[in-house]
Amino acid sequence: MNLPPPPGPPPRHHVLSVLVENRAGVLARVASLFARRGYNIYSLAVAPTHDDRFSRLTIVVDVESAPLEQVVKQLNKLVNVIKISELDPRDSVERELALLTVRATADQRQQVVSLVELFEGRVLDVGADELTVTADDHPSRLDDLEELLRPFGIVDIQRTGRVALPKLEPGSGPGRSSG
């Protein structure tokens, strides 16, 4: 079964990096705030930071900039939210990981593998007429990979949602605090 064509690049997406207390219920608070105020989450990734008291959420929100200000202010009101930064794609490094199961009969297999290698990806699993491959890259590059694999027939896909950190100043030391 072919999946429907992917939506175009999200037109108004903003990347928020949100540092929160690492404790039960915090993700639910953040998620329910988005739901209640009618904001759409495009993707979300969450994991503890190097300091296990805190977790970092990378949230891609699909809003225009005026509502974004309101999103950020409302998030800031949550007692368990420590700090929010909006990451400008030009000033941040972004990464995402994708798993894709692609239809590939024996004669197509090499074509798929070559494509995946162009993206520095790997084959994780091989079936009689399917392959599961992985790649981690900038989200827009993963969009490209997805597009290139689509003609073979994408059986399943799981992307992690993007994670991001601000870019470092070249030449300076590790001056950025975790907060």
Place this chain on the structure above:
Amino acid sequence: MQTNGGSALIKALELEGVEVIFGLPGGAILPVYDPIIDSPIRHILVRHEQGAGHMAEGFAHATGRPGVAMVTSGPAATNIVTPLCDAYMDSVPMVVITGQVPTPAIGTDAFQECDTVGITRSVTKHNELVTRAEDIPLVIRQAFHIATTGRPGPVLVDIPKDIVDPVNPRSALDWYWPTDDEVASSLPGYRPTTRGHARKIREAAELILASRRPVLYAGGGILKARAAEALRELAELTGIPVVTTLMARGAFPDDHPLCLGMPGMHGNYTAVTAMQEADLLVALGSRFDDRVTGKVDAFAPGAKVVHVDVDPAELGKVRRPDVPIVGDCRLVIEELVTAVRDLSGGDVAAAQPDRTEWRSMISGWQETFPLVYEQSAEGDLLKPQYVLEQLRDRAPEDCIVASGVGQHQMWTSQYWRFNHPYTWVNSGGLGTMGFSVPAAIGAKVGRPDRMVWAVDGDGCFQMTAQELVTAATERIPVKVAILNNAYLGMVRQWQEMFYDERYSEVYLSPDLPDYVKWSEAMGCVAMRVESPEEVGPAIDKANEIDDRPVVLEFRTDSSEKVFPMVPAGRSNSDIVVDPSQTPPGGGR
């Protein structure tokens, strides 16, 4: 010192200065109710958990101190969701303790289990499910800190039974009491801003000194910040007129020459129109609520906006301010006063443009469009406005008034003269019918020295009247005036005006229930009042009773409508005045 979670919880409440808890026990909260017997804290046993929540709100409205309610798990927790939402909308400081099933039973659909923190997440400033007895003192301190600082609001603490039950080893803890610093450092994401930005305050002062048609738009935040005196100083220093929103009635005296009264959908014509025509709105602890602005795009079209609020999210939420100032209203207004003085070199009047024209526009509106109603004809039902005038004139000036929601609420806000802060207890944001009886009880508990009237509608009264049993039992002598027009009056008004007089499900009957018998059965003195000459004497009699609750039922005219009115979704410039008055512009 070794103790258990239940005793620690009550001790923590005592140390937080709690004098009264409004509540109702049940299975999961049982172990906490045992140490209450030995505590100096007064417990008021309500008849329904919603009553406990509104009483805690009424207490907070009247005293400025956080109200405390305690109920059990499951249905008790869901019953208190409405007061939590009400307190959240109106920024009322409140701490609600709910029982929860024992921690091992959580998630098993146990008897009287519900996901209380999940259900209340969006209607509390913060909530917390406590899972270890040793966390209780800290969580209680955090709850009071969060409820009362920054923008106040309700905080819920959900306490599983096993951590408070002395027979369960999980309830054991070593007593401790966290310091202020420990509380602050335990909340790394909570740092309310109180001091306004000095440069912004200076910009605001410059706008004030340059404006020709300014209005101070005072909201409930003035009362929350104890800023009524500061507001008065700013108004008198600059000579700028003040509107007080529904949540700010009493924040500036109604009898002050600069007071224009309430703005909004049923506001005073002058207050509404002055805001529309203003060239500067100084919003102080107000939030550009839709009931104030009418159609936002058409609201105060020529006004620059200075917006002061302790909640940064309010600035720009509805209307983008020219000068946003995050901070405590009292501190910011005090600094604004200083900045105005400094910038004007001492002579504030001379530093401002001539505002004679503005003053004469305002006094013109006041003369042309005062609040009016027609007295009832001989033998007709009472006019609700007349009843309110009599209640007002026969009560002491510092009387506290609570109201429900609907026509009677608007008439009370319009016709009462609020000359003191903290004399108006009201459900503004959520618009909770049934608010007044329990809220009045809470206010009276907090201010036993004051006379407290609940002005209620017949529809509202039927929602929470059972709390009069609580009032009678606990000897809380509140007074209730039911304006019985036998209708859900505000809904009826909309159906008359906007649904071609098609009255759908709004008739309630004047006689069923019999309000006098019902009130008497609940332990109140009760009287029915049907003619204008009975009104005054009945009120005087009620005012003399101070040992039990009193209920006066006034039979009022159901055809009476609240005017002025800005129809929903319309511009405030389309305000509809009383039919007896010449409409503005003459055409409508």
